[in-house]
Structures are given as C-alpha cells and as structure tokens.
Amino acid sequence: MSITRQDIEQIANLSRLTLTEGEKEHLTVTLSQILNFAEELQELDVEHVAPTTHTLPLNNVLRDDTVRPWLSQDEALSHAPDQENGQFRVPAVMEG
Amino acid sequence: MSLLNASIRELHTKIVSREVKPSELVGASLARIQATDPQVKAFLHVNGEQALAAAKTMDDNIPSDAGLLFAMPGALKDNLNTKGIPTTCASKLLQNYISAYDGTAVAKLQAAGAISVGKTNMDEFGMGSSGENSAFFQTRNPWDLERVPGGSSAGSAASVAAGQVLFALGSDTGGSIRQPAAFTGTVGLKPTYGLVSRFGLVAFASSLDQIGPLTRTIEDNAIVLQAIAGYDRQDSTSANAGVPDYAAALTGDVNGLRVALPKEYFDTGLDPIVREQIEQAIQTFEALGATFGEVSLPHSKYAVATYYLIATAEASSNLARFDGVRYGVRVEADNLLDMYKQTRGEGFGAEVKRRIMLGTYALSSGYYDANYLRAQKVRTLIKQDFDRVFAEYDVVLSPTAPTTAFQFGAKTSDPLTMYLNDIYTIPVNLAGIPAISVPCGLANGLPVGLQLIGKAFDESTLLRAAHAFEQAAGFTARPSL
Numbered sequence: 001m002s003i004t005r006q007d008i009e010q011i012a013n014l015s016r017l018t019l020t021e022g023e024k025e026h027l028t029v030t031l032s033q034i035l036n037f038a039e040e041l042q043e044l045d046v047e048h049v050a051p052t053t054h055t056l057p058l059n060n061v062l063r064d065d066t067v068r069p070w071l072s073q074d075e076a077l078s079h080a081p082d083q084e085n086g087q088f089r090v091p092a093v094m095e096g
Numbered sequence: 097m098s099l100l101n102a103s104i105r106e107l108h109t110k111i112v113s114r115e116v117k118p119s120e121l122v123g124a125s126l127a128r129i130q131a132t133d134p135q136v137k138a139f140l141h142v143n144g145e146q147a148l149a150a151a152k153t154m155d156d157n158i159p160s161d162a163g164l165l166f167a168m169p170g171a172l173k174d175n176l177n178t179k180g181i182p183t184t185c186a187s188k189l190l191q192n193y194i195s196a197y198d199g200t201a202v203a204k205l206q207a208a209g210a211i212s213v214g215k216t217n218m219d220e221f222g223m224g225s226s227g228e229n230s231a232f233f234q235t236r237n238p239w240d241l242e243r244v245p246g247g248s249s250a251g252s253a254a255s256v257a258a259g260q261v262l263f264a265l266g267s268d269t270g271g272s273i274r275q276p277a278a279f280t281g282t283v284g285l286k287p288t289y290g291l292v293s294r295f296g297l298v299a300f301a302s303s304l305d306q307i308g309p310l311t312r313t314i315e316d317n318a319i320v321l322q323a324i325a326g327y328d329r330q331d332s333t334s335a336n337a338g339v340p341d342y343a344a345a346l347t348g349d350v351n352g353l354r355v356a357l358p359k360e361y362f363d364t365g366l367d368p369i370v371r372e373q374i375e376q377a378i379q380t381f382e383a384l385g386a387t388f389g390e391v392s393l394p395h396s397k398y399a400v401a402t403y404y405l406i407a408t409a410e411a412s413s414n415l416a417r418f419d420g421v422r423y424g425v426r427v428e429a430d431n432l433l434d435m436y437k438q439t440r441g442e443g444f445g446a447e448v449k450r451r452i453m454l455g456t457y458a459l460s461s462g463y464y465d466a467n468y469l470r471a472q473k474v475r476t477l478i479k480q481d482f483d484r485v486f487a488e489y490d491v492v493l494s495p496t497a498p499t500t501a502f503q504f505g506a507k508t509s510d511p512l513t514m515y516l517n518d519i520y521t522i523p524v525n526l527a528g529i530p531a532i533s534v535p536c537g538l539a540n541g542l543p544v545g546l547q548l549i550g551k552a553f554d555e556s557t558l559l560r561a562a563h564a565f566e567q568a569a570g571f572t573a574r575p576s577l
Contacts, residue, residue, distance in 0.1 A: 008453070015412065015456045016419070016433075017449055018441030026446075027453055030511050034454060037512055038401040041470050044477070051472030052479055054303035054333065055528025055552070056290045061332040075196050081426035088421050093432045 003032045099124040100169075100259050101574075104316045107262070108164045118158075118167035118211075122151035125169035125213050129260045132577050137235050138245075138255035140174050141182050142214035150211050164319050166209030171255045171264040174215040175222060176202055176307070177296040181212075185298050186230040187220045189424045189443030199296015200331065201265060201307050201324040208323040213261060216251025220445045221415065222269055222300040224248050225517045227276075228508055229447045237280060238575035239542055243501040246276030249310065253280040256310050258577055263311045263320045267297055269304045270403050271497075271521025274533035277310055278496035278545020281535040281573065283317045283562070284310045286521075288552045289528035290335030292321075293328030299414040301407035302333070304525040314534065314563040318342035321555065337553050345556035350564040351385030353557075354489045358393040361494035361520050369539035374495050377536040377546045380568050381493070386561075391485045391492075395477040399523040400515055402478065405458045405471035406526070412455030418443065450511065479527040486551045491561050494520050496533040496545030520547060530555050534562045535571045543573075 008028050012019050019027070073086055082089040099107065099121055110116040126144045133139055147169065154167050172178060175185045177195040184190045198206065205212070219229035227235045227250025235250040237243040238258040245254040249266030253276035256264050266273040268286035277284025285308045292307045299305060309320035322343065327336045357378070362371065378388065420426035420439030427438040444452070458467035485492060497517060507514040524531040529552050536546040546565070550558040 003457075007457075011453050011457050011460070013437075014460060015449075015452045016416075016436040016440055017444070017452065018434075018437040019449070023446070023449070027450060030450060031454060031457065033510075033512055034404060034515075035457075038405060038467070038471075041398055041401050041405075041474055042466070044395075044398065044474060046470060046473035046477070049473040049476050051469060052475040052526075053472060054289065055479065056333060056335055058290075058333065058335075063329060071196050076422075078196065079193060079423035081420055081424070090421055091429060091432050091435050 003028055003035065098128055098259055100128060100262060103313055104164055104168055104262055104319050107168065108166070111167050112158060112162055114158070118151040118154035119148060121167055122147050122169050122211055122213065125261055129213065132258050132260060135236065135241055135577070136238055136254050136258045137233055138216055138251035138258065138260065139171070139214045140184060140186065140217050140232060140251065143181055144213065147211050147213045154209070163208050165205065165323055168210050168262050169213050170205065170210050171214055171216050171252060171261045172202060172212050173218055173249050173252050173264070173266050175218060175267060175298040176265060177298070178202055178212065178215065182215060183298070185221045186218045186232055187443065187445065187448070188231045189418050191425065193423055197296065200293035200328045202296060204324050210323070216249070216255055216264060218250055219248035220448050221298065222248040222267055222272055223411070223447050223451055225271070225275060225514050226250070226507065228504065229445055231445050234504060237501045238577050239281065240501065243503050243542070244279065246279035246501060248272040249276050252310050253277055253282055253284065256280070256282045256312060257575060259574070263309055263316055265307055265324070266310050267305055267307050268525065269300050269407060270525050271518040273308045273310060274521050274531060274545065274547060275497050275518060277533040279501040279543065281543030281571070282310050282312055283314055283532065283534055284308065285317050285321060285532045285555070286524065286530060287321065287325065287555060288530045290333055291325050291337070291553065291555070293331040293334050295328055295330040301410035302414060303410060304407060314559055314566050315343065315346055318346060318559050335553070340556050342556060342559055345560045346563040347560060348564050348567055350381065350561050353386040353491065353561055355381060355386050355388050356391040356485050356489035356492045357388055358391050358396065358492055358494060360393055360396050365498050365516070365519065366495060367499045370495050370499060370544050373537040373539055373544040374546060377565065377569065378493065380565060384564055384568055389489065391489070393481040393485065393523065395474065395481050396523045398474050399478055399526055400519055402471045402474045402526060403522045404454065404515060405467050406475065408451040408455030409458045409468050410455065412452045412459065415448070415452055447511070475526050478523050482527045482529060490557055492549040494547045494549070496520060496547040500539050500542035500544060524549055528552060530558055532558050532562050534566060536569060537571065538573055
C-alpha cells in the first residue's frame with residue numbers, strides 16, 4: 001500500500017485540513033508506513049465474521065422528547081469566535 | 097513528611113475526627129504542587145484559590161455522614177469538562193476554551209466532596225503514549241526527569257506519582273491510563289466500556305474511550321471508582337449494570353483464583369528487565385494460592401493495526417466539530433471552507449492531523465471495506481479470544497508495557513514504534529473489558545507495571561486480585577523528588 005502526494009492532498013481536502021509542503025511530504029511517508037503495517041489484517045479470513053462497532057448490547061437508546069434546562073443562549077455563544085443577533089457568524093459560504 | 101503520603105481512608109479518619117482540616121489537606125496539595133511542579137510540569141492549570149476557598153467552607157461544616165472522598169484533593173485530565181475552568185485537551189485549538197458545564201464524572205466527584213486542584217497535561221486530544229504530543233509543554237516522569245511519564249494521561253499519572261494529589265482522573269482509549277500508571281509506579285484502572293459515563297469527556301474514539309482513576313493504592317482506586325461509576329442517561333452508551341461495593345471486594349484472598357498467562361504477551365518484544373519483574377509477580381500470586389495456565393490470544397497480534405484503523409476513523413469523525421465556528425481559536429479566511437481548513441491546519445498538532453488523515457482514508461469510499469470494516473471484523477475475533485479465555489479463567493495477567501519509561505525523543509521520529517508501545521493495552525479497549533496496572537517492582541530504578549485484565553463488569557475481581565498482590569508485594573518505593 002503506497003500513498004501518493006495526490007492521495008494526501010485529496011484526504012486533506014476531505015479532512016478539511018490545510019497542510020504545509022513539509023507536512024504533505026512527511027505524511028506521504030508515515031501514512032504509507034502505517035497502512036503497510038495494517039496490511040497484516042488482509043491475511044485473516046473474516047468472510048463469516050460479524051463486525052463489532054462497540055461492545056455493549058445496546059441498540060437505539062432513546063429518551064423522552066421533553067424540554068430540559070441546558071445552556072442559555074448567552075452561555076452557548078460565550079466562546080463563539082464571531083456572533084451576531086444570537087447566532088454564530090461565519091464567513092461567506094458562496095461567492096458574490 | 098507531606099500529609100499526602102497517607103491513604104484516602106487514613107486521611108478521612110483525620111478529617112472526620114477534626115485532626116486535620118480540609119483546608120490544611122488541600123493546602124498541602126497546593127504546597128506540594130508549588131514545590132515540585134516546576135520540575136514535573138504535570139499541570140496545565142492549577143485552580144488553587146477556588147480549591148482552597150471550597151476547602152475552607154468545609155472546615156466548619158463536616159457532615160456526620162461525610163464520605164471517604166470528602167475534602168480529598170485530586171486532579172483532572174484536561175479533556176474532562178469542568179465548568180468555569182479551562183479545558184484545552186492540550187491543544188492550541190482550544191487554548192482559550194473554558195467549559196460551560198461539568199462532565200458527569202467530574203460532577204459525581206464534586207458531589208462526593210472531592211476537591212479538584214487543577215487540570216493535567218496530556219497528549220493532544222489523548223493521541224500519544226508519552227505526553228510529548230502536548231501543544232504546550234512536556235510533563236516529566238517524577239522518577240527520572242529525563243524520561244517521559246507515559247501517555248496520554250501524562251500529567252494525571254505524574255501528579256499522583258509526585259504526591260501532589262491523592263488521585264487523578266484519566267481517560268483510556270488504547271492504554272492512556274494504564275501505560276502512564278506503569279511508567280510512574282502508580283495504579284491505573286480502565287473500567288469496562290460503559291461503566292463510567294463519558295458525558296463531558298472530549299471524545300477521541302467513542303467505541304473505546306473510558307474514564308478511570310489513577311491513584312497510589314488499590315484501595316484509593318476502588319474508592320474513586322465507586323464515586324464515578326454508574327448509569328447516566330446523558331450518555332447513550334452508559335450501561336445500566338449496577339455498581340457493586342468495590343472496597344468490600346478487597347479481602348486479600350486470592351486462593352484458587354484462576355490466572356491466565358497469554359503466551360503472545362510474553363513474546364520477543366518484551367524487555368527482559370520487565371519480564372523479570374512480571375515473573376516475580378507471578379511467583380507472588382502463586383504463593384498466595386492462585387493457579388495458573390498458559391493460554392493463547394491469537395488475534396492480539398492484530399490489535400495495534402485494528403486499533404489504528406478504528407480509533408482514527410472515529411477520531412476523524414469526532415474531531416470534525418473543531419471547525420472554528422462555535423468555540424476554540426478561529427483562523428480567519430475569505431470563505432467558510434478556507435476558514436475550516438486553516439483553523440484546523442493551524443490549530444491541530446502533527447499527530448492529531450496524522451490520525452485525522454488516516455481515519456478519513458480508512459472511511460473513504462473505495463477503502464472502507466478493506467480498512468474500517470475489516471478492522472471491525474478483526475475486532476470481533478480479538479473479543480472472542482478473550483471470551484474463550486474467560487470461560488475458564490478469572491483474570492489474565494500480562495505486562496502493562498513492553499519497556500519501562502523511555503527518554504524524551506526516543507520514539508518521536510517513527511509513529512509506528514510509538515504505537516507498538518501499547519501492544520498489551522490496546523486489545524483490552526477493543527474487547528471493551530476492564531484492566532488495571534499495578535506497580536510490581538523497579539527495573540534499573542524505574543517502575544514496572546503489571547496488567548490484570550478481567551471480565552466485563554467484574555472490576556471487583558480485578559481489584560481483589562490487585563489488592564492481594566499489592567499487600568503481598570509491598571511496593572512502597574517513591575520517587576525522590
């Protein structure tokens with residue numbers, strides 16, 4: 001398994017990460033190493049094995065849909081890098 | 097001699113008999129931090145004034161039914177939300193973040209009367225095995241300041257080992273409580289998945305993360321576990337399994353205990369000086385009447401690879417929330433997408449970025465089946481190995497880590513070398529079962545940790561076995577700090 005520079009750029013985009021040229025170079029090497037190591041999983045026959053997502057016998061844990069006290073709007077906004085009219089403010093999503 | 101050398105139970109007696117005031121005890125903790133933390137650097141944040149103020153209100157108000165943790169000073173890993181106090185996960189991205197609420201484990205400790213004196217350093221977002229991935233500074237091992245304390249709960253372990261606090265909470269995704277406990281000569285427990293609520297724990301890998309206590313003794317560990325365990329409706333993965341009386345399990349009796357020795361955990365990768373200490377521990381257990389059998393956990397050798405696909409996949413999803421919109425540091429840009437990318441690119445450290453990238457790759461279209469799904473299937477095989485062994489045995493005994501604490505920089509150049517350090521602890525998280533690291537001796541002056549692994553929700557047996565061993569082995573060495 002070999003990861004190319006192009007792969008790294010594509011994964012970085014999916015991961016929403018800006019990387020420096022040095023980081024891209026380093027990650028091309030280390031991700032290839034780790035994925036080569038993980039190749040050992042291919043030697044096992046898992047065709048009839050069910051996946052384990054987590055180890056508790058729990059499914060669809062639901063609660064009553066009732067209003068409970070929680071953070072006020074001010075508290076929830078208290079760490080916002082930018083806010084306006086009680087909402088989180090972000091840069092433009094689309095041009096124009 | 098600091099007050100903090102005593103056990104929680106001994107100090108409790110002094111508190112309720114008015115021999116020691118809560119403010120004296122908390123004051124002793126803060127004095128010890130002041131004296132030793134310039135060298136150890138366990139804390140990212142010490143809330144000394146708040147802690148002392150809280151203790152002073154207790155001085156003249158000791159309830160007749162005060163619990164064992166009443167007035168006991170402790171520390172919290174900095175990925176546990178604490179209202180009004182910074183929670184940074186040792187990340188630049190959260191360097192200004194102050195929690196808006198208390199996590200459940202934190203609130204439970206507070207309700208028990210325990211006093212948090214501060215937040216401890218860690219590998220950023222829990223990603224690391226040495227503490228070296230903190231964005232702020234490196235915590236040092238109190239036994240040898242040139243060596244790492246282990247990680248990711250680096251500061252929690254170092255603080256307990258340095259006698260700064262009586263207990264600390266850590267979190268363990270692949271060994272992050274047990275491995276630093278082993279490196280610092282402390283006791284570290286990773287409870288069964290679902291036993292302790294994760295509400296308010298900043299998530300790393302949600303199918304693996306557990307909160308647990310680090311202490312100097314097994315009894316102290318049982319006391320802290322008692323306070324934080326139990327069902328919580330605010331955590332949808334909380335188990336409604338009931339909480340037994342853990343302290344009552346500490347009988348000292350392990351006669352007839354069936355102990356499994358997995359041959360794969362005593363393989364060539366194990367440092368001979370660690371092996372020697374573990375073999376002595378086995379003799380101690382034998383003298384106490386425990387019986388032994390060699391077993392095989394054949395899929396454990398695949399655990400590290402399995403873990404680094406599953407944990408990173410979950411991390412890539414969990415860490416998507418750090419986007420510069422609602423909290424944390426934002427790097428401004430002209431449009432939203434660039435703001436996300438630059439905030440995350442500059443806010444996260446190298447190891448965090450590596451794991452997000454690996455996890456994103458493992459989950460991406462075309463690679464999902466061969467990576468993430470396959471890893472989940474191998475996880476089933478790893479868990480079945482343990483199920484088979486526990487049909488015949490009460491506990492599994494192994495080393496906690498293949499080596500003692502290593503020097504700074506020894507493993508930072510190659511991530512795989514660092515990952516393999518967790519070879520004995522990772523299978524436990526994948527199987528969702530509990531395990532404890534107990535100090536069992538010194539090798540060249542550095543602590544060695546013995547790992548005992550138990551059945552799901554059978555912390556009582558683990559604590560009983562660990563306690564009997566602790567009493568018999570008499571590990572009383574302390575770092576000369």
